[in-house]
Amino acid sequence: MVGGLARRVYWLKEKRKKGEPSLLLEAGDSLFPGEYARGDIYQKRADYLLEVYGKLGYDAFGLGRRDLPFGIGFLKEQSKKHGIEFLSANLLLKGKKPFKPYKIFEVGSSKVAVISVISPRNTKTWEAMGISAVHPKRFLLKTIPELRKKADLVVLLSNLGEMEDRLLVKEVPGIDLVIGSGLGSRFKFPVKVADRTFMVRPQSRGKSIGWVEIGIPFNGNEKEIKGELVFLAGAVKDDPEVAKKVEELEKETRNWERIHRKKVPSSPENRKNAAKGNPFLKAIEKAKRQRKALESKGQKGGSSSFIEMLKKGQTSQPAAPTNQDSLRIK
Helix, strand or coil, X not given: CCCCHHHHHHHHHHHHHHCCCEEEEEEECCCCCCCCCCCHHHHHHHHHHHHHHHHHCCCEEECCHHHCCCHHHHHHHHHHHHCCCEECCCEEECCECCCECEEEEEECCEEEEEEEECCCCCCHHHHHCCEEECCCHHHHHHHHHHHHHHCCEEEEEECCCHHHHHHHHHHCCCCCEEEECCCCCCCCCCEECCCCXXXXXXXXXXXXXXXXXXXXXXXXXXXXXXXXXXXXXXXXXXCHHHHHHHHHHHHHHHHHHHHHCCCCCCCHHHHHHHHHCCXXXXXXXXXXXXXXXXXXXXXXXXXXHHHHHHHHCCCCCCCCCCEEEEEEEC
């Protein structure tokens, strides 16, 4: 997302003045506001974000579900245009992998393998574009041991979500660091989640950027790794050039949304129609019908508490994070 881009650019420029060997990595879910984003304005925003990423020298971009509303073709064009290395080990286009699953980088005198996976929850929208994803466990079980022979460090850019990542690293040994996107918590510091595996998870929508330093050789010892999540709002200056462009894009976006996002009057019929294409809304409507049926028989419906929780906002899930991390090898 472009919201915190100006601060991110300023922070990275200052950080890189030290000239230390590093990798600049993106774990996904950063290009669009949601999986079903539509409209040229969102393509324009993503194009500018990737233009800046290209100028900053991002080394690898792991794809998330929010990066795919306009299909693989859009990403291929952007990769060629801005020199962005998209990675995904389990994303498929008509049954074939459209991007490299991993890449090995030389960082100083060390080699770092970076591999990326995306959440395999397939949708009708994906199906219409010929896109699908398989669970990455089998591929990782085969590939991680091979990467360990070639690299000093193995980094996973994961869009599976925190809980899936925690399960995965226990079943797939050999991963040193997970940089996560998707649903889950935000970690201010690296957290050990398996025998030798640490995890970092920045905030959503570009509100933070993280840095991690890892000593080589790395044996999974807490003393060999350090890092921190930097919250960009207020604490970091804007890059003036980027800030001006972002302001223009935000204004253009607001104008576009005022024109295209017309409010639909609320009515039982409209809610019923909306629920047809939305499993979450469909569940709510079903719960309401069940409650009414029980109340007509003089019983209290258990589903009513669920609906009251929805009204009070108690069941909201954490926002899917947008993740940018700088990895420095000592």
